[in-house]
Amino acid sequence: MTDYDLTTRPPGPATASVPLLTVVDERLKTTSICWALAHGSRDDPQDRGGIAHLLEHLVMSCPLGDGGTHLSFSEYVERRGGQANAQTGLEVMLYYAQVHADDAEDVAAALLRAVLEPELDDSTLDSERTVVLQELAAAAADPADAVQDAVLAQLFPGHPLGRPVGGEPDQLGTVTAGDLKAVHRERFVRAPGVLVVVGPRVPQVLTRAAAHATGRPVARAPHVPLEPVGAGDPLPDPATRDFAWLCFGARSPRAGIPGRAAYGVLAHLLGSSPSSLLYRTLRSEHGLSYSFHAWDRGYREAGAWRLLIGAEASAADRVHAVVDELLAAVAEQGPSPDDFDAALRQAEMSLVLESETPLEYAKLIAERSCSAGRPWSLEEEITELRRVSAADVRRAAADVRRHLLLTVRSVAA
Numbered sequence: 001m002t003d004y005d006l007t008t009r010p011p012g013p014a015t016a017s018v019p020l021l022t023v024v025d026e027r028l029k030t031t032s033i034c035w036a037l038a039h040g041s042r043d044d045p046q047d048r049g050g051i052a053h054l055l056e057h058l059v060m061s062c063p064l065g066d067g068g069t070h071l072s073f074s075e076y077v078e079r080r081g082g083q084a085n086a087q088t089g090l091e092v093m094l095y096y097a098q099v100h101a102d103d104a105e106d107v108a109a110a111l112l113r114a115v116l117e118p119e120l121d122d123s124t125l126d127s128e129r130t131v132v133l134q135e136l137a138a139a140a141a142d143p144a145d146a147v148q149d150a151v152l153a154q155l156f157p158g159h160p161l162g163r164p165v166g167g168e169p170d171q172l173g174t175v176t177a178g179d180l181k182a183v184h185r186e187r188f189v190r191a192p193g194v195l196v197v198v199g200p201r202v203p204q205v206l207t208r209a210a211a212h213a214t215g216r217p218v219a220r221a222p223h224v225p226l227e228p229v230g231a232g233d234p235l236p237d238p239a240t241r242d243f244a245w246l247c248f249g250a251r252s253p254r255a256g257i258p259g260r261a262a263y264g265v266l267a268h269l270l271g272s273s274p275s276s277l278l279y280r281t282l283r284s285e286h287g288l289s290y291s292f293h294a295w296d297r298g299y300r301e302a303g304a305w306r307l308l309i310g311a312e313a314s315a316a317d318r319v320h321a322v323v324d325e326l327l328a329a330v331a332e333q334g335p336s337p338d339d340f341d342a343a344l345r346q347a348e349m350s351l352v353l354e355s356e357t358p359l360e361y362a363k364l365i366a367e368r369s370c371s372a373g374r375p376w377s378l379e380e381e382i383t384e385l386r387r388v389s390a391a392d393v394r395r396a397a398a399d400v401r402r403h404l405l406l407t408v409r410s411v412a413a
Helices: 051-061 073-078 101-116 122-140 143-155 177-188 204-212 261-269 277-285 313-333 337-355 358-372 378-386 390-403
Strands: 020-024 030-037 083-088 093-100 193-199 243-252 291-298 303-312 405-411
Touching (some): 020 204, 030 101, 030 358, 051 073, 051 083, 051 093, 051 122, 051 177, 073 083, 073 093, 093 101, 093 358, 101 193, 122 177, 143 303, 143 405, 193 204, 193 358, 243 390, 261 291, 261 337, 261 378, 277 291, 277 313, 303 313, 313 390, 313 405, 337 378, 337 390
Parallel strands (some): 020 193
Antiparallel strands (some): 030 193, 083 093, 243 303, 243 405, 291 303
């Protein structure tokens, strides 16, 4: 792979300025690179849901076309023993790779070419569309996945945040290579973003790319007014023998609002750790579920607090009662000092653990910095977490309980 410099590449789409954030650790033998773009499923055209997700697949799968190679970026990286992947979110997309440090310069150049100049032809589009449709079919057949799309649709009805990230199969079927090229040219490569490197040294090609990509970024899509939340689903029939996935959800404060961290601590208080209130009550005391997870995410107009629990349909009413009782207890009395301390430590350590895995750290920095529009710091987030008080968590629990809705998807026995 030849060197790739944005100052010498053929004329192409204007690209936004790309800040380069680096963590240099000479003890590392690998280099992790992540490019985050402030472009996600919420930016899909109204009648072309899934273009962002489809574009993600194409960027990773199109031939690089440099020096006659037919390899995609994914295969190029993996043939060198590294790993590469991408992910599409509601508001941010990530493209990342981890390789031996000796290969970092070539792989960084390949990443720039893959993202900025993918060969968006009909052949690759048709191939990847088939893959995406299979991926969507698999997700639709998995109630644990389907229920999470359903709760976002209920929390954000008629809103871009309520659309399935993967897209709608019928709409994906009408997407053309021209549609993809237009989105890529007009929004994708001009979206605000950030490049992150974690490794023993910084690839020079990325330094030049950050210095010379000085096009004016497109403005982020304007805020969309929020409609009232949906009504949720009824509890499943207790007479059935089905297994059900119950997803409890509530809106939380939007990204950047002071006090958001309390909702994350509340998620750890009711999370899957044996130290959590929910684990001790739902699993250890009542034996109602072995699989559950809680998390909170902030977006531009609002956040989403969610709790996913798998249980037999016959136990769903008791699961619902336990969740309501725990939220009521925290809302009225606050967490005990020991439980609050454990949840706070869990929240902090989840960040610390990610920071000690180079690729995960690169992704964490990139996603957080891209979402906030400024460089993110682990120390600053930990400081913010340590400002959370038990009273803050009590108020968050009261807010979540007051607006909590339920979505349900069952697996036939």
